[in-house]
Structure formats: C-alpha cells, structure tokens
Amino acid sequence: MLPLHELEGKIAVIIDIFRASSSICYGIHNKAKAIIPVSTIEECLSHKNEDCLLAAERDGCVVDGFDFGNSPFSYTTEKVQGKTIVLTTTNGTRSIRLSLSAKEVVVGSFLNLTALCKWLAMRRESVVLVCAGWKDNFCLEDALFAGAVVEKLQNDFEIHDDGATASLDLYQLAKNDLSGYLEKSSHRERLRKLHIEKDVDFCLQLDLIDTIPVLKDGKLIKLKEVNSSLNGSEIDLSIDLESEPG
Amino acid sequence: MLPLHELEGKIAVIIDIFRASSSICYGIHNKAKAIIPVSTIEECLSHKNEDCLLAAERDGCVVDGFDFGNSPFSYTTEKVQGKTIVLTTTNGTRSIRLSLSAKEVVVGSFLNLTALCKWLAMRRESVVLVCAGWKDNFCLEDALFAGAVVEKLQNDFEIHDDGATASLDLYQLAKNDLSGYLEKSSHRERLRKLHIEKDVDFCLQLDLIDTIPVLKDGKLIKLKEVNSSLNGSEIDLSIDLESEPG
Numbered sequence: 001m002l003p004l005h006e007l008e009g010k011i012a013v014i015i016d017i018f019r020a021s022s023s024i025c026y027g028i029h030n031k032a033k034a035i036i037p038v039s040t041i042e043e044c045l046s047h048k049n050e051d052c053l054l055a056a057e058r059d060g061c062v063v064d065g066f067d068f069g070n071s072p073f074s075y076t077t078e079k080v081q082g083k084t085i086v087l088t089t090t091n092g093t094r095s096i097r098l099s100l101s102a103k104e105v106v107v108g109s110f111l112n113l114t115a116l117c118k119w120l121a122m123r124r125e126s127v128v129l130v131c132a133g134w135k136d137n138f139c140l141e142d143a144l145f146a147g148a149v150v151e152k153l154q155n156d157f158e159i160h161d162d163g164a165t166a167s168l169d170l171y172q173l174a175k176n177d178l179s180g181y182l183e184k185s186s187h188r189e190r191l192r193k194l195h196i197e198k199d200v201d202f203c204l205q206l207d208l209i210d211t212i213p214v215l216k217d218g219k220l221i222k223l224k225e226v227n228s229s230l231n232g233s234e235i236d237l238s239i240d241l242e243s244e245p246g
Numbered sequence: 247m248l249p250l251h252e253l254e255g256k257i258a259v260i261i262d263i264f265r266a267s268s269s270i271c272y273g274i275h276n277k278a279k280a281i282i283p284v285s286t287i288e289e290c291l292s293h294k295n296e297d298c299l300l301a302a303e304r305d306g307c308v309v310d311g312f313d314f315g316n317s318p319f320s321y322t323t324e325k326v327q328g329k330t331i332v333l334t335t336t337n338g339t340r341s342i343r344l345s346l347s348a349k350e351v352v353v354g355s356f357l358n359l360t361a362l363c364k365w366l367a368m369r370r371e372s373v374v375l376v377c378a379g380w381k382d383n384f385c386l387e388d389a390l391f392a393g394a395v396v397e398k399l400q401n402d403f404e405i406h407d408d409g410a411t412a413s414l415d416l417y418q419l420a421k422n423d424l425s426g427y428l429e430k431s432s433h434r435e436r437l438r439k440l441h442i443e444k445d446v447d448f449c450l451q452l453d454l455i456d457t458i459p460v461l462k463d464g465k466l467i468k469l470k471e472v473n474s475s476l477n478g479s480e481i482d483l484s485i486d487l488e489s490e491p492g
Contacts, residue, residue, distance in 0.1 A: 140411060
C-alpha cells in the first residue's frame, strides 16, 4: 500500500508496533551501533561473514539458524551494545525499504512516542505515517500508534487525510486501556498463539526511551542532533499529515 | 489495495458511498434495466452507438460530452427506467472490475443497508467489504458503511479482521450523526467545493430502498431471488468478514 503515498520531500515514520519498530527503537536506544534493515532472508544471510548479528523473523518466529528475530527482549544492552544487527522481518523492514524515496526515514513506537513527536513538531515538515500492517493488511495496533502521533501533533499540523482522522478517533477510544482494546486485534491473537504476550506488553509501554532511529546510508542509527535540526528558514507551513491505516 | 484480499469463493460488496455505489443502488431500484461498469472513459465511449445512456465521472465532475456522472439525482425513475447505463467513475467502477474473481459481486450503500445485510446473513458465506476509497486511499465514509454492515452482521459472522473491528468502532462513534461526523472527511470537503452537498445528504439516507444490485455477465442488475438464495446444505459456518478501510 505504501507506493500509494507520495513520500518525496516528506519525513516517513515507520510503524510496526508488534514488534519490529518497537525492537528497533529499543535496540538503538541500547547502543546497537546500527541496525541494517533488509527485505529478504537471503540478503540477511549475505552478511554472515561480517562482524554482525543476524536477525530474521517470519510469521512471528525466529528463522532457523539466525541469532534472533524481532522480540524486543533480544535487543537489550547486553545483547546489542556496540553491535551491528542485520534484520529482516515479515512487514517492518520491508516498509523501511519501500520508504527510501522519503526525505528522511525514522522509526516510531510507543516506546519513543513523545520524543518522536517533539522532533516532528520541531521539524515542521510534511510527515507520512507508514503503518506496516500485517502482510499488507490493516493492523489495529499500527493505526492506534498513528492516532497517538496525530493526537500529539494535531495542534502543530494541518490534518487533511481520512486515515489520520480515523486513527485519532480509534486511539482516543483505546488509549486508556491499549492492551484491553487490542484484545480484539488479529495480530495479538497471532502473537498469543506464539506465546509471546510479554513482547506485546513490552511494546505497549509509553515513552520508555527518548531515542529516535534514523536511516542513514541504509543503516538505522541513533538520531543525535535533535535540537539543531530546527531550521526556521526552511519551515514549510503547508503541512499534511498522512497515515496509512489501510 | 484490492488484490490484497482473496476474493475467490467469497461475496464482494462494493462500497463507494460518495457517490458511485449509492447512485448504482438508486438507479437499479428505479428500474434501470442494467448498469454496465467500465474502467475507462474510452470503454464508456465505445458504447456510444448502442441504445445506452453514457455516464462518466472523474474527480467529482461529469466528463464533458457525457449524459451524466454519478450524482444520485441523475438516477431517478424518469431518467433511468428501462434504460441501460454505461458508467465509469474515479473509484467505484474500478473496484467492481477488480472484484471479478469473487463468487458474487453486489453493491452496497446506506440506501440499501438493511436489505443487503439481511441477504448477506441469509447467504452465510464469507464476505469481503471492498471500500473503493478515493484514488486508492482510505475514505472515512466507506469505512463507516463497512462498520454499519459489521454492526448488523456481527452476531451472524465471526469477525477476525482488524479492518472490520476498526470500522465497527468508527461507525459506533459516528452513527448518531453521520453527517456531522463526516464534516471532517476529506472527500466531503472535495464534494463541498463542487457544490454537491445535496448529493452527500442523499447518500447518507438509511434504508431508502430494498434493492440489491448484483453483477451478472458484466452488468449490474437487480438481485431478485433474495428468498431462494438460502440453501441450507451449502452453508459454510467458518466465516470471515473482512473489510478494506485502507
């Protein structure tokens, strides 16, 4: 669905709450040197002889023979500090690769919600919220996160996209009990069957970290210059905030 | 986005509330002999020498040289009774053509909501709600209609699709004042600029008619055998209701 939105000149926020974008944010916060998103297992394997950790997830499981998948508990400081990780996931890393035409690609999750929104508000550029979904279908949890971003940015941005409007309304319905609301999500059901409910609870934590992963030369690294990135002379006041719940 | 859902063996409900699906339902109810949906203006023009009305809409306007577009007020009894109409619209007719792999293709709108849902409940087969959207983007009014269908069918169907869940929640937020809720829809804004707000009000009327258009041999005609279509021996109790708010 991604190619439907024009990304050129805009900031793309990659959203794959369960679990790729949450784990990427957590891993970069925990001082992984870089996370290299790749689309295929073959591409991931091609980095085998480099000094990298190889992470591959398909259909919610770690692919056989890989160091790990996309559980956030694999991205702790002790496991990733100073390391480069090559990662492929069912949905999230594909969205990153499909967003390369954007001016800038960053990664969002509930874990870094407020930091991300502060940075987006400072930048005051057009933003596309890229919900990875599950195998190209609409995902409730990604839409809810999009709604959380819209809620925080609605006074700074002009919103003229039905997806953003719907996401905001859904988030406002759900926000007092995200976990309860998501009981009815299809993906949660999928994760429950895989016995990784603790991952779900982890990914729904608000503002655990203030790190924003940004894509530079094909690698996700920590965005450092948050404060210096506000450049008054470049502010574009005609802003549209789009989102992709579908 | 349509190709993302498997349609084979399922009933596809085409939804393009503003205005194609509403006008098709109204026209078939008003005794149009048939409405032939075509994808392009050229295809529509190729029927010029036949005894047909030619209807073409692009970007909300009647295309120059055509009898009319997709305003429901062009589909009154006096205009369409006994006539065959060849119709192309920006979104709706394309969705119909993309749904040809479905077992059956019918057209839904608020105008025939209850009749449609009664028929779907009788059929008890898997249903895909195909929201046409606007140029492939998510549309609030189409999602709300999907939610209305889900609300009516939720006791008859098993729902395991996040799009259906989200649509239902949005509809329940909006249903007491659909028109007010849709004040914030992008498409409404588009239609307002074209001074066709009366079309919007018309399309939001609930249960004005009990006619269901069905696609037979490339033509939309009136579904007649509502009562005889319940066949107990073919009931499939494993049902999924999917929707495409994205």
